[in-house]
Amino acid sequence: MGAVTEKKMPSSITVTSPAKLNLFLHIVGRRVDGYHNLETLFQFLDYGDRITIAANASGKIILQTPMPGVALEDNLIYKAATALQRYTKTQHGCNISIEKVLPMGGGLGGGSSNAATVLLLLNKLWQTNVTTEKLADIGLSLGADVPIFVHGFSAFAQGVGEKLTQVHPKEYWYLISKPDISISTAEVFTAEQLPRNSASININDYNDDNLFSDFHNDCQTYVVNHYPKVANLLARLLEYAPSRMTGTGACIFSCFSTKDEALAAAKQLPDDVECFVAKGVNNSPVTTALRSI
Numbered sequence: 001m002g003a004v005t006e007k008k009m010p011s012s013i014t015v016t017s018p019a020k021l022n023l024f025l026h027i028v029g030r031r032v033d034g035y036h037n038l039e040t041l042f043q044f045l046d047y048g049d050r051i052t053i054a055a056n057a058s059g060k061i062i063l064q065t066p067m068p069g070v071a072l073e074d075n076l077i078y079k080a081a082t083a084l085q086r087y088t089k090t091q092h093g094c095n096i097s098i099e100k101v102l103p104m105g106g107g108l109g110g111g112s113s114n115a116a117t118v119l120l121l122l123n124k125l126w127q128t129n130v131t132t133e134k135l136a137d138i139g140l141s142l143g144a145d146v147p148i149f150v151h152g153f154s155a156f157a158q159g160v161g162e163k164l165t166q167v168h169p170k171e172y173w174y175l176i177s178k179p180d181i182s183i184s185t186a187e188v189f190t191a192e193q194l195p196r197n198s199a200s201i202n203i204n205d206y207n208d209d210n211l212f213s214d215f216h217n218d219c220q221t222y223v224v225n226h227y228p229k230v231a232n233l234l235a236r237l238l239e240y241a242p243s244r245m246t247g248t249g250a251c252i253f254s255c256f257s258t259k260d261e262a263l264a265a266a267k268q269l270p271d272d273v274e275c276f277v278a279k280g281v282n283n284s285p286v287t288t289a290l291r292s293i
């Protein structure tokens with residue numbers, strides 16, 4: 001009989017909790033509870049926060065790296081760990097640390113990504129075997145964007161982001177630029193002037209060549225009209241490449257075929273504009289990393 005090799009569970013796991021882009025974002029209606037029905041194309045970036053988690057036997061959820069401006073009980077990392085602990089009734093706790101690089105309130109989904117990363121890693125470390133569907137469900141109660149990060153594949157999302165169809169958009173290189181402001185998602189969604197009646201699309205009509213001609217971001221005009229810093233930066237970026245706001249802003253992505261082109265455009269920006277270059281990826285680095293554990 002051949003030897004059975006059993007993989008040992010590592011004592012801690014470190015992964016990149018990635019950013020997302022909304023390559024387009026159409027608002028197709030408003031629900032009675034005030035939430036908006038969206039049609040949006042999500043892709044991940046191979047860039048994000050670094051999260052390390054180790055299980056502990058104390059049952060306590062310990063965030064070792066406090067996040068300035070976010071109270072522990074409001075931190076999506078803490079909320080996600082607590083939600084999974086409650087659901088599974090596990091006796092385990094965990095120690096979590098994060099190196100935060102993603103700007104908050106930038107439309108890159110950092111908080112939702114962190115929540116999904118915590119759910120996925122703890123489910124592994126605690127060996128609680130919750131299904132991906134259920135993890136996405138728990139995630140949805142924490143934020144509309146959490147399910148996409150739990151599933152970990154590029155997708156066309158409908159509803160508030162919970163109905164997902166897997167897609168494979170081209171993995172461009174992106175220059176991500178952040179105007180020196182932060183925009184609240186709630187502010188944009190409660191704005192009178194926001195268009196809420198985009199026609200529903202068939203995602204099969206999407207191809208990588210018509211992203212900027214046939215698709216748009218319904219939040220962009222409102223943000224451009226109310227935040228001159230976004231308007232000015234977007235106008236400048238459009239001189240270099242097709243560019244658009246992600247989510248409710250304020251970050252802007254610009255598309256390039258090569259990393260060198262993206263880096264060259266970054267060099268043209270004024271020194272005070274925060275930016276980074278990253279590759280679009282159709283699989284989340286978290287799900288990719290977990291597959292090998």
Ligand SMILES: C[C@@](CO)(OP(=O)(O)O)[C@H](O)COP(=O)(O)OP(=O)(O)OC[C@H]1O[C@@H](n2ccc(N)nc2=O)[C@H](O)[C@@H]1O
Nearest residue numbers: 034035036107108109143144145160185186189247248249
């Ligand atoms: C718009 C999107 C697109 O990816 O991204 P961001 O720009 O925030 O990253 C998301 O749907 C945001 O998701 P998320 O940031 O998790 O939103 P939530 O915390 O659930 O909601 C914040 C607030 O925005 C409004 N909201 C959010 C989502 C939605 N589909 N309709 C809404 O009206 C609600 O007023 C809600 O109180």
Ligand SMILES: Nc1ncnc2c1ncn2[C@@H]1O[C@H](COP(=O)(O)OP(=O)(O)O)[C@@H](O)[C@H]1O
Nearest residue numbers: 075076077104105106107108109110111112114
């Ligand atoms: N772990 C976290 N990382 C980032 N933001 C968090 C986190 N936990 C809670 N938040 C709150 O969520 C808000 C939205 O953050 P984020 O997801 O980064 O922005 P966006 O949804 O615009 O991409 C932040 O302003 C912050 O108050």
